[in-house]
Amino acid sequence: MPVPSHAYTEHIASHEVICHECDLLVQVPRLEEGEQALCPRCGNSLMLLPKAPLQRPLVYALTSLIMLLCANVLPFLAINAKGMANSMNLYQAASVLFSEDYRLLSIAIYLCMQLLPACCLLLVSYLYYGFLRGRVVPGATTVTRWLFRLLPWTMAEVFMVAVLVSLIKIASLADIFIGAGFWCFCLFSVMYIKSMVHLDRAWIWSRIAGPMPSVGLLLQGKEGLSQGVTLCHGCHGIIDIQSERCPRCQHKVHPRTPHSIEYCFALLITACILYLPANLLPIMVTESLGQTHYSTILGGVVLLWNMGSYPIALVIFIASVLVPITKILALFWLCYTVYRQDGHHRRGRTRLYRLTEFIGRWSMVDVFVVAVLAALIRMGKLMSIYPGTAAVAFAGVVVVTMIAAMLFDPRLIWDAAQPHKDTRRDL
Ligand SMILES: [Zn+2]
Ligand SMILES: [Zn+2]
Numbered sequence: 001m002p003v004p005s006h007a008y009t010e011h012i013a014s015h016e017v018i019c020h021e022c023d024l025l026v027q028v029p030r031l032e033e034g035e036q037a038l039c040p041r042c043g044n045s046l047m048l049l050p051k052a053p054l055q056r057p058l059v060y061a062l063t064s065l066i067m068l069l070c071a072n073v074l075p076f077l078a079i080n081a082k083g084m085a086n087s088m089n090l091y092q093a094a095s096v097l098f099s100e101d102y103r104l105l106s107i108a109i110y111l112c113m114q115l116l117p118a119c120c121l122l123l124v125s126y127l128y129y130g131f132l133r134g135r136v137v138p139g140a141t142t143v144t145r146w147l148f149r150l151l152p153w154t155m156a157e158v159f160m161v162a163v164l165v166s167l168i169k170i171a172s173l174a175d176i177f178i179g180a181g182f183w184c185f186c187l188f189s190v191m192y193i194k195s196m197v198h199l200d201r202a203w204i205w206s207r208i209a210g211p212m213p214s215v216g217l218l219l220q221g222k223e224g225l226s227q228g229v230t231l232c233h234g235c236h237g238i239i240d241i242q243s244e245r246c247p248r249c250q251h252k253v254h255p256r257t258p259h260s261i262e263y264c265f266a267l268l269i270t271a272c273i274l275y276l277p278a279n280l281l282p283i284m285v286t287e288s289l290g291q292t293h294y295s296t297i298l299g300g301v302v303l304l305w306n307m308g309s310y311p312i313a314l315v316i317f318i319a320s321v322l323v324p325i326t327k328i329l330a331l332f333w334l335c336y337t338v339y340r341q342d343g344h345h346r347r348g349r350t351r352l353y354r355l356t357e358f359i360g361r362w363s364m365v366d367v368f369v370v371a372v373l374a375a376l377i378r379m380g381k382l383m384s385i386y387p388g389t390a391a392v393a394f395a396g397v398v399v400v401t402m403i404a405a406m407l408f409d410p411r412l413i414w415d416a417a418q419p420h421k422d423t424r425r426d427l
Contacts, residue, residue: 012203015211017046018224018231018238021350023411025227025238027220042350042414050198058128060195061121067188068118075179077163077376079170084379090114090181093159093368096375097387105392108399109371112364113159116150117192123147124195131207140208141249145234148201152406155361155368160189161315162368168312169304169369170377205235209248212237223414230255257409261335267404268335271328274396282388284370290381296390297321297366320366320394327356327363327401331408338412349413357405363398367391 012031019026019039028037028047037046050056071090078087088096094113097106123143130137137143163185167176206212215229215238224230230241234251241255282294295303297320304313330352337349370387377385 012047012049012206016218016220016238017202017236018229019044019046020231020233020236021354021410022346022414023223023225023231024414025218025220025222025224025229042347042410044350044354047202048200049203050200053198053203054128054131057124057195057198058132060191060198061124061128064188064191064195065118065121065125067184067191068114068121071181071185071188072114074181074184076181076185077167077179077372078177079174079376080177081174081379082382084382086376086378087177087179088372088375090185092375093371096378097371100374100386102387102392105367105387105395106371108395109368112153112155113368114156117154117156120147120150120154121192121195123150124199127204127208136208144201144204144208145249145251147199148234151196151199152361152402154192154196155364156189156192158361158364159368160186161362162365163372165312165315165365166369166372166376168309169373172307173383174377202236205237205249209235212239212248215240225255225411225415256411256415257407260407260409260412261338264331264404264408265335267400267407268328268331271324271397271400271404274393274400275324275328278390278393278397281390281393283366283390283394284373285386285388286383287381287386288383294388297394316366316369319362323359323363324397324401327360327405330356331401331404334408334413346413350410353405353408353410353413360398360402360405363401364395367395367398 011033012028014030015028017026017028017037018024019042021044022039022042024039024041026037026039026046031037031047031049033049033053034051036048038044039046076088076090076092078085091110091114094106094110097103097109123146126137127140127143127147130140163182167178170176212235218224218227218229218238224238225241228241229238230253231237232239232246232249232251232253234246234249237246237248239246239253241253243253245252279297281296283297284295284300286293286295297316301313301317301321304316334349334353370385370391373385374387377383
């Protein structure tokens with residue numbers, strides 16, 4: 001199928017969009033390469049046209065894929081302590097946990113650090129190969145749908161930080177040999193991020209399916225819901241709230257996420273329950289010269305602090321203690337203010353929501369650190385590290401809070417101050 005003629009131009013013509021965080025209808029001016037449109041009310045990014053929008057994502061994605069392949073076949077890390085040596089390949093960070101009966105956690109780690117990023121890179125390469133050739137590849141709509149579904153669950157860069165933290169943790173215990181695979185993985189992570197930040201959902205959909213059918217005359221600076229239209233979460237087009245599915249991407253139409261506050265609240269309670277074993281049970285078991293030492297998350301932070309590894313103690317404390325607690329409290333507060341129909345500090349609360357959504361994945365650092373240490377430190381009775389039960393509970397907290405943040409609809413923050421009673425009755 002040929003690309004619609006309007007899509008050949010390397011600019012985005014002026015058009016109307018609805019902000020997906022505050023529901024404001026905005027007229028976006030013509031965008032040139034390297035420009036981004038922000039919502040004048042909540043500051044959310046409405047649209048982005050990166051420089052060289054056709055070439056860069058493809059080049060970055062292909063480079064990233066090659067680097068990932070090299071990272072898997074080349075030696076990753078090796079250590080030497082008191083004459084005993086051990087080495088690990090990249091895939092062993094997940095496979096060691098599998099053999100230790102932490103199968104679910106092992107599969108989750110492998111998915112997040114390698115398989116899902118690889119899938120996203122392949123999908124981007126396929127899609128953009130078509131764009132570059134001036135064509136829409138077969139199955140482009142399904143590819144795009146899956147690409148944006150998988151993206152939030154990819155954690156390549158989080159894993160890279162975890163490897164760095166692990167290296168600093170064991171630097172005082174053993175000699176470390178960094179293999180070529182490690183550098184390839186660093187390059188893979190950087191190229192992966194560069195490829196993904198160049199993606200814009202609305203722009204991709206306009207290229208593969210053309211412009212959205214008109215829904216009539218709309219007033220700028222007013223909420224979409226008050227005008228009987230809403231944003232399609234699949235392709236970011238404007239659709240009539242009476243439609244069942246989006247005519248362009250077939251995404252189900254929901255003027256607001258159904259039962260957003262209830263689901264978010266229930267998931268937050270679950271996260272709180274999981275947070276107890278995650279902190280009380282050991283996350284890591286160390287066997288050294290016949291002695292077994294169990295360490296909890298907080299115990300590990302205190303130990304690192306006492307050893308003088310202040311930066312690493314801070315990284316672990318922020319990622320494993322501060323971020324999950326702040327995220328849970330922030331989402332509870334957002335749910336409560338929406339429930340109370342609080343009309344104050346709406347811009348600030350929307351920013352807080354954006355932050356909680358962004359930082360949530362970084363809590364996985366500690367789980368990845370345990371996986372790397374368990375794979376690397378295998379020297380029999382001299383010193384061996386095993387994962388503890390808390391690693392599973394903690395991964396659960398991260399996943400559950402991520403889903404809670406996804407289900408929270410930030411537009412409710414703006415609805416609270418100005419209920420659209422007439423439209424709501426129809427929903
Ligand atoms: Zn907005
Ligand atoms: Zn759509």
